[in-house]
Amino acid sequence: MTQKINVLIFENEYQLISTPFEYVNEIYYRKRLNYTVYPNSQDLKPFTIISEYDIVFVDISLGKNSELDGFGILKQIDDLSLNIKNLVILTGNHAIEQMLQERGIKKKYKLLTKPIDFNDLLKVFKNMKK
Amino acid sequence: MGNILTVDKFKRQTISVYFRLLILAYSLFLLFMGNSCYKWFLNVPIFLLYLLLFSFCHGKDKLYSYSRLVLDYLFIGFIIYQYGYLDIYSFSLLFLPILNSQNHSGDKKSILLYIIPIATIVIIFEFRQIWILLPFSAFAIINHLSSRREQNIRLYEKLNTTVDSFFIEKENYKDSYKVYKECIPILNSPPLNLNIKEIYCFKITDEVISVINGSTFIWSFELDIDTMNSRKYKIGEAEIRINILKCINGNPIGMNLSLVYNLNNGNGTYIFVYLTEDLIPYHVIEAIINPLTVKLAKVFESKLHQRSIETQATEDLSAKMHYVNAAVHTMHFIRNKLGPVKNYLSMIDDYSASNPEKRKKIKPFLDREKDKVKSSLDLVLDRAVYILEKSNNPFIVSSLVPFKTKELFSRIREIWLEYNLGDNFIIDNFALSNRTNTVYYNKIGMDLVLTNWISNIYKYRNGNCGIEFRETASTLVVDFFNDFDEPQGDKNDFIKHFNSTNRLEINKRQTHGLLEVKDFLNQMSISHKLYSRENVVHFEIELVTYDSEN
Numbered sequence: 001m002t003q004k005i006n007v008l009i010f011e012n013e014y015q016l017i018s019t020p021f022e023y024v025n026e027i028y029y030r031k032r033l034n035y036t037v038y039p040n041s042q043d044l045k046p047f048t049i050i051s052e053y054d055i056v057f058v059d060i061s062l063g064k065n066s067e068l069d070g071f072g073i074l075k076q077i078d079d080l081s082l083n084i085k086n087l088v089i090l091t092g093n094h095a096i097e098q099m100l101q102e103r104g105i106k107k108k109y110k111l112l113t114k115p116i117d118f119n120d121l122l123k124v125f126k127n128m129k130k
Numbered sequence: 131m132g133n134i135l136t137v138d139k140f141k142r143q144t145i146s147v148y149f150r151l152l153i154l155a156y157s158l159f160l161l162f163m164g165n166s167c168y169k170w171f172l173n174v175p176i177f178l179l180y181l182l183l184f185s186f187c188h189g190k191d192k193l194y195s196y197s198r199l200v201l202d203y204l205f206i207g208f209i210i211y212q213y214g215y216l217d218i219y220s221f222s223l224l225f226l227p228i229l230n231s232q233n234h235s236g237d238k239k240s241i242l243l244y245i246i247p248i249a250t251i252v253i254i255f256e257f258r259q260i261w262i263l264l265p266f267s268a269f270a271i272i273n274h275l276s277s278r279r280e281q282n283i284r285l286y287e288k289l290n291t292t293v294d295s296f297f298i299e300k301e302n303y304k305d306s307y308k309v310y311k312e313c314i315p316i317l318n319s320p321p322l323n324l325n326i327k328e329i330y331c332f333k334i335t336d337e338v339i340s341v342i343n344g345s346t347f348i349w350s351f352e353l354d355i356d357t358m359n360s361r362k363y364k365i366g367e368a369e370i371r372i373n374i375l376k377c378i379n380g381n382p383i384g385m386n387l388s389l390v391y392n393l394n395n396g397n398g399t400y401i402f403v404y405l406t407e408d409l410i411p412y413h414v415i416e417a418i419i420n421p422l423t424v425k426l427a428k429v430f431e432s433k434l435h436q437r438s439i440e441t442q443a444t445e446d447l448s449a450k451m452h453y454v455n456a457a458v459h460t461m462h463f464i465r466n467k468l469g470p471v472k473n474y475l476s477m478i479d480d481y482s483a484s485n486p487e488k489r490k491k492i493k494p495f496l497d498r499e500k501d502k503v504k505s506s507l508d509l510v511l512d513r514a515v516y517i518l519e520k521s522n523n524p525f526i527v528s529s530l531v532p533f534k535t536k537e538l539f540s541r542i543r544e545i546w547l548e549y550n551l552g553d554n555f556i557i558d559n560f561a562l563s564n565r566t567n568t569v570y571y572n573k574i575g576m577d578l579v580l581t582n583w584i585s586n587i588y589k590y591r592n593g594n595c596g597i598e599f600r601e602t603a604s605t606l607v608v609d610f611f612n613d614f615d616e617p618q619g620d621k622n623d624f625i626k627h628f629n630s631t632n633r634l635e636i637n638k639r640q641t642h643g644l645l646e647v648k649d650f651l652n653q654m655s656i657s658h659k660l661y662s663r664e665n666v667v668h669f670e671i672e673l674v675t676y677d678s679e680n
Contacts, residue, residue, distance in 0.1 A: 016466060019502075020473055023495050027480075027488065092465060115469025117476050 012063035527575025554596030
């Protein structure tokens with residue numbers, strides 16, 4: 001039996017980036033990718049279950065209704081010393097690394113630049129830690 | 131101390147020396163006229179001693195000024211004693227210090243000025259008649275009145291200097307209310323000794339009263355407009371009202387004096403309210419408070435004008451920011467909308483490289499994505515049209531307005547002098563022209579061209595630089611010339627690139643803002659050329675002139 005891969009996505013405009021995710025899931029993973037999409041940080045309850053997902057995608061800007069933006073989520077993970085197997089930052093900003101440093105987030109995370117090419121997304125899934 | 135007071139003090143000290151020389155000369159005259167009981171060998175040391183002691187006391191204030199007065203009278207008494215008669219000549223010598231009291235370099239207006247000569251007459255001539263007091267009393271009254279007038283002038287000059295010095299400091303200009311903290315102590319100290327607690331300033335524009343500032347912060351206020359409109363006393367340029375301010379920050383206000391000053395240009399009325407515990411004498415209001423009020427009103431009004439210009443500039447900037455923000459948002463929008471295109475192309479590649487079974491799975495994705503790509507491209511094109519629409523672009527400077535050639539000349543000179551490049555203007559026919567010519571340009575566009583070019587001259591000049599203005603029958607040519615601090619080859623390249631019609635070629639090198647200069651000049655339809663002659667770079671702009679009298 002093939003095991004499901006649990007994917008958590010923090011993204012308030014998921015409909016704009018859903019195609020590559022659906023494509024990769026259907027064409028390359030035979031629908032084994034189990035997506036959970038939250039537009040707001042507070043939708044994940046309790047926050048600590050974030051470490052139970054195989055891979056987490058965090059949009060760095062998120063919407064106004066979200067208690068934490070992407071930086072806040074990363075900071076919270078850092079503050080709570082949560083062990084996330086795979087975390088990928090979704091961003092349209094190419095200078096995001098400098099912004100992360102400015103916000104005191106020292107840990108290096110993978111970046112996936114929007115608009116997302118399914119090839120880049122596929123590489124992320126292929127290279128994820130088991 | 132202000133410059134006027136410093137100059138005045140210097141003049142008084144100079145007059146003080148002349149006055150002593152006059153006393154010496156007049157004394158010699160009396161000694162020659164009368165039969166001196168002393169020989170010259172006694173007088174010469176006394177004259178020298180007088181001069182020596184005067185030199186010691188000269189230019190010093192307080193006790194020394196009184197010492198000078200006593201010294202003068204001792205010397206005069208000695209001379210009159212030798213002269214031996216109380217006649218018009220000796221009496222005049224006794225009066226010299228009183229006549230000169232207007233020029234006293236010290237601050238004294240002492241009663242000693244009158245007592246010592248009376249005592250001298252009584253002691254030397256044993257003169258006991260009361261009428262001797264009359265001329266001295268008359269002079270004392272006249273001197274007192276003129277002294278008070280002079281004191282007011284000096285005091286106002288001090289206030290004036292304080293206000294000027296205050297506003298000349300850049301950081302004070304924005305905190306103008308602090309000027310009251312400088313003025314109130316002067317008003318409350320000798321010789322005025324007023325009892326002013328606070329000063330507030332209001333302005334009425336179009337029947338709306340607004341707070342300008344105050345020596346304490348004003349949260350709320352209550353002005354009795356009815357009182358304001360009924361009792362009016364005019365002093366100088368201002369009208370006086372009593373107790374029109376009823377309440378400040380919810381607290382009732384005691385006695386207050388208001389000066390209401392109407393701006394001549396019809397831009398409103400200033401009301402200065404002085405909170406005081408004692409009545410302010412009329413002559414103080416007239417000579418001190420009124421001119422101070424008018425001056426402050428003018429300063430505050432100029433500040434309001436400046437603020438209104440700044441607000442206008444912010445509004446202009448806001449339109450530009452809006453456009454830039456719209457452009458940035460559009461780029462985000464375009465990027466997001468190009469997402470499906472990027473993905474679609476990748477899926478097509480994937481489709482091509484796949485086997486038939488996989489292709490079947492990919493096909494529905496391609497169909498769905500194709501529709502998205504179509505609609506995305508339509509939206510991208512719509513946005514691009516908006517951004518490229520010239521009327522939406524505040525940086526487009528193609529709308530032209532007429533300006534007098536003199537205005538253009540003044541603007542060029544202003545910017546040129548801002549860079550401190552010297553007054554090297556060659557004016558050919560331009561200033562001699564009797565006609566009032568007009569040229570057309572866009573003010574912002576011309577400012578950008580001038581600032582850009584002149585700042586480049588400032589950066590790269592090598593000694594010789596200037597501007598030549600030439601006027602023909604139908605054009606005005608402004609020729610900016612300068613030595614160029616770069617090798618000859620670079621200079622030629624620079625000129626070649628500027629004159630090129632290929633934008634990409636101009637962009638290839640360090641442009642020094644050339645592209646913008648060319649763009650703005652082209653938008654304003656102003657012909658221009660750049661060339662080199664005898665190692666000097668000339669940049670000419672040629673504006674068509676119109677006779678504005680026609």
